[in-house]
Amino acid sequence: MNWILLIIAGCFEVAFAACLGKAKEATGMEATYWYIGFVICLAISMLLLVKVTQVLPIGTAYAVWTGIGAVGTVLIGILVFNEPATFWRMFFISTLIASVVGLKVVSN
Template identity: 45%
Template structure:
């Protein structure tokens, strides 16, 4: 269950990172509320996963999922560039996540 919680935490991390763009510096009420809720849920699910997962593994995977999700959403929502070098680096992060999952107890 801890891996599921960690995955959900990572998704909420990507959501609040994207939400920050829509808050316009927390000057827009509804995007700000939604972003703060996503922050809370991200930290909540991360804390649940860390009851049994090692902190270094959990944190690395949480941020990795957030990085990958935020990058993909940035490309889709904000027309950010996705060239070969950027895609390759994202693949490296994904490979690290898979590696940590495989070697974790």
Template identity: 45%
Template sequence: MTWIALILAGLLEVVWAVGLKYTEGFSRPLATALTLAAMAGSVGLLGLALRGLPLGTAYAIWTGIGTVGTVIFGIVALNEPASALRLGCIAMIIGGIVGLKLTTA
């Protein structure tokens, strides 16, 4: 259950990171409310995951999911560059996430 909470927390991190772009400096009330709700949910689920996972592992995976998801969203939806170097860096982050998962009880 802790891993599910952590994965959901990471996905909500993607939602709020992307949502920040659409708040337009927190001037759009609905986008702002949704972004703040995603932030609260993300941190809340991270807190639940920390009950059963080491801090360093959980935090690194949480931010890794958020980073990779946000970059992929930017590439797919916002036409951000998808250079070989950029994709290689994403692959290294994913490798780190998998490595941490495999080395955590």
């Protein structure tokens, strides 16, 4: 169950980064709503991370959380914000995914 919560926390990390990107593009009240979404997603992500680190090793949990956030944020950048999907970006994202999966495999 803690691994599932950690994945959800990572997804909220992606969401708060996406909210920042959308807020940068918006103006007025729309930007305010995106910033509110950022704060809410940030709080949920952090609370879930705190909860899972009470059971999972902090180093592994934090690495997986940031890995999910990094991979997800790059993918959101490519899919939503039209950032380039170059060979090297995809190569290094793949190695990051392999590293996160490897940490999960070797952790109790």
